[in-house]
Amino acid sequence: MKKNVIVAQSGGPSPVINASLQGVIEACAAYPDQIDRVYGGWHGIEGILLEELVDLSAQPKEEIALLRTTPAAGAIGTCRYKLKDEQTEDYERIIEVMRAHNVGYFFYIGGNDSMDTAAKVSKLAKERGLELIVTGVPKTIDNDLGDEEFTIIDHTPGYGSAARYWAYLMQNVNEENRGMCVSEPVSVLQAMGRKSGFIPAAARLADPQREMPLQLYFAESGHTLESLAENVNRQLQQSGRCIVVVSEGFDVGNLGEARDGFGHIEYGASQNTVAQVVVNYLNSVGLKARGQATGQVPGVLQRSVSIFASCVDIDEAYQVGQHAVDIAFKHGTGWMATILRKPGETYQSYFSHVPLEIVANSARHLPASWISPDRLDVTDDFIRYARPLIGDGWPDIALENGFQRFARLSVSFIEKKRPVYLPIRFR
Amino acid sequence: MKKNVIVAQSGGPSPVINASLQGVIEACAAYPDQIDRVYGGWHGIEGILLEELVDLSAQPKEEIALLRTTPAAGAIGTCRYKLKDEQTEDYERIIEVMRAHNVGYFFYIGGNDSMDTAAKVSKLAKERGLELIVTGVPKTIDNDLGDEEFTIIDHTPGYGSAARYWAYLMQNVNEENRGMCVSEPVSVLQAMGRKSGFIPAAARLADPQREMPLQLYFAESGHTLESLAENVNRQLQQSGRCIVVVSEGFDVGNLGEARDGFGHIEYGASQNTVAQVVVNYLNSVGLKARGQATGQVPGVLQRSVSIFASCVDIDEAYQVGQHAVDIAFKHGTGWMATILRKPGETYQSYFSHVPLEIVANSARHLPASWISPDRLDVTDDFIRYARPLIGDGWPDIALENGFQRFARLSVSFIEKKRPVYLPIRFR
Numbered sequence: 001m002k003k004n005v006i007v008a009q010s011g012g013p014s015p016v017i018n019a020s021l022q023g024v025i026e027a028c029a030a031y032p033d034q035i036d037r038v039y040g041g042w043h044g045i046e047g048i049l050l051e052e053l054v055d056l057s058a059q060p061k062e063e064i065a066l067l068r069t070t071p072a073a074g075a076i077g078t079c080r081y082k083l084k085d086e087q088t089e090d091y092e093r094i095i096e097v098m099r100a101h102n103v104g105y106f107f108y109i110g111g112n113d114s115m116d117t118a119a120k121v122s123k124l125a126k127e128r129g130l131e132l133i134v135t136g137v138p139k140t141i142d143n144d145l146g147d148e149e150f151t152i153i154d155h156t157p158g159y160g161s162a163a164r165y166w167a168y169l170m171q172n173v174n175e176e177n178r179g180m181c182v183s184e185p186v187s188v189l190q191a192m193g194r195k196s197g198f199i200p201a202a203a204r205l206a207d208p209q210r211e212m213p214l215q216l217y218f219a220e221s222g223h224t225l226e227s228l229a230e231n232v233n234r235q236l237q238q239s240g241r242c243i244v245v246v247s248e249g250f251d252v253g254n255l256g257e258a259r260d261g262f263g264h265i266e267y268g269a270s271q272n273t274v275a276q277v278v279v280n281y282l283n284s285v286g287l288k289a290r291g292q293a294t295g296q297v298p299g300v301l302q303r304s305v306s307i308f309a310s311c312v313d314i315d316e317a318y319q320v321g322q323h324a325v326d327i328a329f330k331h332g333t334g335w336m337a338t339i340l341r342k343p344g345e346t347y348q349s350y351f352s353h354v355p356l357e358i359v360a361n362s363a364r365h366l367p368a369s370w371i372s373p374d375r376l377d378v379t380d381d382f383i384r385y386a387r388p389l390i391g392d393g394w395p396d397i398a399l400e401n402g403f404q405r406f407a408r409l410s411v412s413f414i415e416k417k418r419p420v421y422l423p424i425r426f427r
Numbered sequence: 428m429k430k431n432v433i434v435a436q437s438g439g440p441s442p443v444i445n446a447s448l449q450g451v452i453e454a455c456a457a458y459p460d461q462i463d464r465v466y467g468g469w470h471g472i473e474g475i476l477l478e479e480l481v482d483l484s485a486q487p488k489e490e491i492a493l494l495r496t497t498p499a500a501g502a503i504g505t506c507r508y509k510l511k512d513e514q515t516e517d518y519e520r521i522i523e524v525m526r527a528h529n530v531g532y533f534f535y536i537g538g539n540d541s542m543d544t545a546a547k548v549s550k551l552a553k554e555r556g557l558e559l560i561v562t563g564v565p566k567t568i569d570n571d572l573g574d575e576e577f578t579i580i581d582h583t584p585g586y587g588s589a590a591r592y593w594a595y596l597m598q599n600v601n602e603e604n605r606g607m608c609v610s611e612p613v614s615v616l617q618a619m620g621r622k623s624g625f626i627p628a629a630a631r632l633a634d635p636q637r638e639m640p641l642q643l644y645f646a647e648s649g650h651t652l653e654s655l656a657e658n659v660n661r662q663l664q665q666s667g668r669c670i671v672v673v674s675e676g677f678d679v680g681n682l683g684e685a686r687d688g689f690g691h692i693e694y695g696a697s698q699n700t701v702a703q704v705v706v707n708y709l710n711s712v713g714l715k716a717r718g719q720a721t722g723q724v725p726g727v728l729q730r731s732v733s734i735f736a737s738c739v740d741i742d743e744a745y746q747v748g749q750h751a752v753d754i755a756f757k758h759g760t761g762w763m764a765t766i767l768r769k770p771g772e773t774y775q776s777y778f779s780h781v782p783l784e785i786v787a788n789s790a791r792h793l794p795a796s797w798i799s800p801d802r803l804d805v806t807d808d809f810i811r812y813a814r815p816l817i818g819d820g821w822p823d824i825a826l827e828n829g830f831q832r833f834a835r836l837s838v839s840f841i842e843k844k845r846p847v848y849l850p851i852r853f854r
Binding site: 009012013043046070071072073074075077078079080081167168169171172173174175176177178179180181182183184187206271272273275276279280283290294295296297298299300301303304305306307390391392393394397399401402403404406426 | 436439440470473497498499500501502504505506507508594595596598599600601602603604605606607608609610611614633698699700702703706707710717721722723724725726727728730731732733734817818819820821824826828829830831833853
């Protein structure tokens, strides 16, 4: 008997998360004897809990194809709804909805929390006698899945595009900073990645020869506002200017109370971004130079601007989505599709699969060996690792009437079959 | 006798300021009997005062051609050095340096302050018996030159690219906000333009049909944090999400002390951006919705990212530079090259010239009649005005080894002929 598919997204988006979605949808079409309809969870697991399912099989093929270069998660939505172990009612509701809609395959696109949820759904389905194959599709711009030996996953889809955003941006900021340095000698930019420095590290890809006066401040760096100011002043003496890329997770010490209100849970009227704390510190006490520091906080732009998507990342995100469907059929439930790298000088990736539980319990930092001794830079090993991931050149973003043409899916929910349910965290 | 040229840039850069520089340089080549060398003031007027001049005639033609798509002012630099009337020593020094280097033509690329300086240099040269033709080239992303009848200048080179940045960005942010709205329903973005709302207004170009839940807060809007929060909550009830584009000049009232430290003169440890004040206000007291507001401050990125340059703006910036050279020869000293618009449905611009003094004393706001009655939007008249300026599609940015290939000029100063001079503001 044919089964239906549910695919859902989780957590912050990336410029290529829709490419993985497209990969799943199009690969399902290769199994017409096994698969009937492909449904999308509207805003991820929330849509499954609320029984808000979008019929993706009913969308025009051209719109599905446009998902390839449609950034972020506006097509079917994502959420930050976390499923803790004790939310047994929520878990049972997922099984109930899957059963009601004859779902035999569940593809979950997300990071380690999502793989944890996926593993638990897979296990519970077995216990409840529901034939459900659960398969993970990796996604995160932070590149913080897996291990520091890169054996679980070499890099996550999404990271290559965030890295390309920073690499290309640095080239433009270098022109800006060089041109304006007699009045604005310090450009401070805040990069995402609360715990892991892979994103700010990518700024260096713009300048492997170290010609730019660029300093990177990782969450892991151990630098302080005081040492940052010392480093910046030294750079100003040497170059007359300085570009500072600071992780949103950088420790601003005493000023921490006033730290980073952008995009996170705790706020107050005095909350401040790390970039602003750095700018304020430099401008009030730290800067021994004529002129001012300026601050830039791209925020969600680094995960949602399509033109900075990496062509390599787009391709791999699509293929890892396809591969997830194949391993669902080949290997059954409980796996995440993964991207690994062949040894050798020339970059070549390949796809494989790893148990969901292993990913769920993994967390990766920028390896300490890839941070330079002064903790202001990365090593060439990092550059060799990351350079191939950003690709070469611009992706081909479709245009219409002079504007970007993104996928437009028709969002009407399929008929509900179960009583109304209020997810635990909404109560 | 042949004369030399000095060209210099002033104030904040734009993605197309180098295109005007290229226009000046290449147009000078059409006057081989009148012009010997073209020098660039290194970091604008500072370079002239310090006698730091770059020989632009000695640069490879290919590099000059690459200026077309090289953003910001890294090629020959710019500055914010202001020349007030009483700085007579500085003015005399400019004449001295011009005379020493046999300069007969001075092209000054900048905004109204620069046109004021240019007018005064022109006048003083006459008084001192120096044959010097001074010609202005307009530049500013703010579009705040001229009058609200658009008779002095229709739009400034640079504005079309800043407008395109915001228009294209909104499309991406709309995908981001729609995808993440169940946990981050409000995206706040801060736009440049301290006094004039043309830049935030451009966000609406992405959505002339008003389908996005987009609210614009101009410096001129008269809204407060409280009314902003009311508007946002109303939008959330209606759409479940809201995109807020707020001018850096938006009045945040009581919280003003903690306002905008990015890129401007006065700082303290508690300085904050307008975007952050809005985010903090919404998240601490203002937001009657599940989820958080996130803040984005693109800062200098909106004036320095090449891929968002408007093709129309690039062409016009180049041509207005060329035109400046032509009017210098046709009309003598004391004019600024300007861009005007032919009447009619189809956009057509043409070039003309206006007296420097008229521009120097001009200042333009977003016309009140182009702000919608609720002061959260622009009218269709604004859209008809601004839409042609952003062009259609992507500019052709040269690539090399997968990265953007920007112009690389050889910066070595020509031989100095005058004693060392310390500009007044450096003393």
